[in-house]
Amino acid sequence: ETGVTQSPTHLIKTRGQQVTLRCSSQSGHNTVSWYQQALGQGPQFIFQYYREEENGRGNFPPRFSGLQFPNYSSELNVNALELDDSALYLCASSLGLAGGYNEQFFGPGTRLTVL
Amino acid sequence: DAKTTQPNSMESNEEEPVHLPCNHSTISGTDYIHWYRQLPSQGPEYVIHGLTSNVNNRMASLAIAEDRKSSTLILHRATLRDAAVYYCILRVFTDTGGFKTIFGAGTRLFVKA
Numbered sequence: 001e002t003g004v005t006q007s008p009t010h011l012i013k014t015r016g017q018q019v020t021l022r023c024s025s026q027s028g029h030n031t032v033s034w035y036q037q038a039l040g041q042g043p044q045f046i047f048q049y050y051r052e053e054e055n056g057r058g059n060f061p062p063r064f065s066g067l068q069f070p071n072y073s074s075e076l077n078v079n080a081l082e083l084d085d086s087a088l089y090l091c092a093s094s095l096g097l098a099g100g101y102n103e104q105f106f107g108p109g110t111r112l113t114v115l
Numbered sequence: 116d117a118k119t120t121q122p123n124s125m126e127s128n129e130e131e132p133v134h135l136p137c138n139h140s141t142i143s144g145t146d147y148i149h150w151y152r153q154l155p156s157q158g159p160e161y162v163i164h165g166l167t168s169n170v171n172n173r174m175a176s177l178a179i180a181e182d183r184k185s186s187t188l189i190l191h192r193a194t195l196r197d198a199a200v201y202y203c204i205l206r207v208f209t210d211t212g213g214f215k216t217i218f219g220a221g222t223r224l225f226v227k228a
Contacts, residue, residue, distance in 0.1 A: 002158070002160075033216060035218075041220065042202055042219055042221045043159065043202075043218045044218065045215050045217065045218070048213065048214070048216075055213035055214070056216075057213070057215065058215050090159070092158070092159075101147050101164060103164070104159075104161065105161070106151075106159050107158055108156075108157060
């Protein structure tokens, strides 16, 4: 158990819909990152938030957006869902400055299926 | 773009050491090397990280080449519980002052009793 929780566990949507995934960071952690993991592949970095500001982004289109709240919980929003968005979405929290050396604590993920 | 390259799979006998290689020839001077592992139906779990020097912790050792273009994760005595997918990761600083995380495809480690 890492103390990072995600909701919902599973979700089924249809193409074109919008979805919001939620992440609760480990207590005291001020940085959260989101990843997309397709079946059989490694996680792909979507973006990171540090103290409510986005400070890093991977190669994902703008329809992937996020928020980090004052309590450091976070949301990932995906608009205009496509079939290829079907994946496990992971969030990870860490403490301190958004540096490259911080250990990240991952949640169990949300499995999104787009039909 | 930075990337890491790992073998798809490796096999080890229980109680023997395991050396998991990773190539990251495009690494920059400020990029950190991290290793995580992932068990089925779980999120990745931190194993170890380093910048330039070799590192040891209770789980493993990390050997970093002098030119930093490759690294090796060393599990000193593999157990059945070490069977997992091991990811070599770069934490890359960007031009905008933030950073991004680059995962490799991972090495699936099989441990035989």
